[in-house]
Amino acid sequence: MAKNRNTIPIENISFKERLSALKNLPNFFKLVWKSSPSKTIISFALRIFRSAMPVALLYVGKLIIDQVVALNTNDPSGNLHLLWKLVALEFGLAILSGALSRMINLADSLLGDLFSNYTSIQIMKHAATLDLDQFEDSVFYDKLERARQQTVGRTVLLSQVMSQVQDFISMAFLLTALIAFNPWLILLLLLAIIPSFLGESYFTSKNYALSRSQTPERRELDYLRYLGASDETAKEVKIFGLADFIIARFRTLSDKFYGDNSKLAIKRSIWGTFFSILGTMGYYAAYGFIIYDTVTGKTSVGSLTFLAGSFRQLSALMETMLSRFTIVSQGAIYLNDFIDFFEIKPKITRPEKALAFPNPIKTGFVFENVSFQYRNTDKWATRHLSFQLNPGEKLALVGENGAGKTTLVKLLSRLYDPTEGQILLDGIDLKRYDLDDLRHNMGVIFQDYIRYQMTFYQNIAVGNIKEIENEALVKRAAEESLADQLALKYPDNYQQWLGRKFNDGVELSGGEWQKVALARAYMKDAQVLILDEPTAALDARAEYEVFQRFAQLTKGKSAVLISHRFSTARLADRILVLDNGTLLESGTHEELIKAGGRYAELFNLQAMGYQ
């Protein structure tokens, strides 16, 4: 993996590192090529053609002027017929050159769009393979963010690199011509250009480092922009009167941003002006030199225009190429992020000789001294957990907020692997089973399930996306979770769009959303069902009905329920009481009440609330 430049101070991104970043370009072009081979070829071919145009135009111009001068001075080399032919040729070249430029723009913009789409898809594909744990890491998140920006930003890089190649070839043509006439002119040209080049590269590296160091703030700015103006946040922002608070934070951050950026931009502009004056001086020195040669008869008038034109174009080309080099190299450095992102490999993967998920489960799941620590924390979310989930057993997890209930089910569904200890399924480590198979056999609905801004139908079908065409299955799942009655309320039934973002969607109540989400769990014929507070937002009657059905539907299947409602938890075959990540008590409702421990205490507390 490329080294992490977060650790390198702003000043220290060197020209060398910039140059070495160019090694990313072949990879970049591989991606471009994969986006569209035909358009890549077309774009290159057009550019090669176009790159010969400047020197051709200048040379034909020189021939025209020499003919005009010859005809004016009655020189025998003058030929009126040839002169008009040359004018026609120049005219043709001018038209061709304009047309080529336009075609190049078109090819670039089409290729750019395809590239952006292709890389966006690659990012999504790769992100899908990564671990949940990696998403929770802020360094990773910054990488993902920057990689995402690359998909759009890199289309600029694409045309810049292509233009660079084109200009490079143009320059080679012009240089050859210039050297043929007078090699000294090249020296003047270089003297004028080199300081500008060094200056530009210095400021680009500063710019890059600055913008990199601002990534977390930029993310926060985006977040504040979202908080301050979005349908999802409007309710709380109004109720709590948060607008001024959010705006003030935004202003502080954006002012600091602006301050840092403008300082650098001003410095860059001052130095840029100075270097450009040097460049102009170089040009005029060369121009004077050529005029002198023409006046003394060493050079023809046509050659004067050709040389002056070539010199001007060369110096303009070099300047463009140099400033573009900084953009290209900056883009190439940014490509590091893109490449780094693709180099991040998931830890939770399908094992080589993966075992098929047992069907049916024979002895169940066993947690053996399982402890888990989230990334970047030293607190144990679960500690020395040992228990068994038998086949067909309904297990309820109860405990106060932060006790580790959700963590436990995330471990069970292998969203994380234990930091210590192991989880066995039918006596074999869970890690040895095929990951897709495992996930397919587990129906999990988390408390923060997604409210997809999609149709009612799709919101249920996501529970088993392979069966999205299976209308009967979707409807059955809806019936099982009692979401069907809801769908029938809308004119478009299952095609009703949910959420307010698109297509006149309707917003559901918390409990209604929960029924829809619950239906997802019934989409799969999963052997283990895990419901993390599935009924928190349901009213008492709905909860009762949902559980009646749940018990019927999951007969013979294992289930883990997390609930803060003891009326729900008591329906389970066994209840595990978690506290601070450890297992405090375990038993049936009656046993635990009898034991008079934490469960009995919490149960009585809740019961008191109903009296």
Ligand SMILES: Nc1ncnc2c1ncn2[C@@H]1O[C@H](COP(=O)(O)OP(=O)(O)OP(=O)(O)O)[C@@H](O)[C@H]1O
């Ligand atoms: N993604 C995370 N990164 C770091 N720490 C986390 C993360 N998720 C949970 N924790 C911590 O792990 C501990 C257990 O959290 P967990 O979500 O498992 O509790 P819970 O029992 O499900 O709580 P609740 O009843 O509030 O849903 C808590 O201290 C929590 O702060």
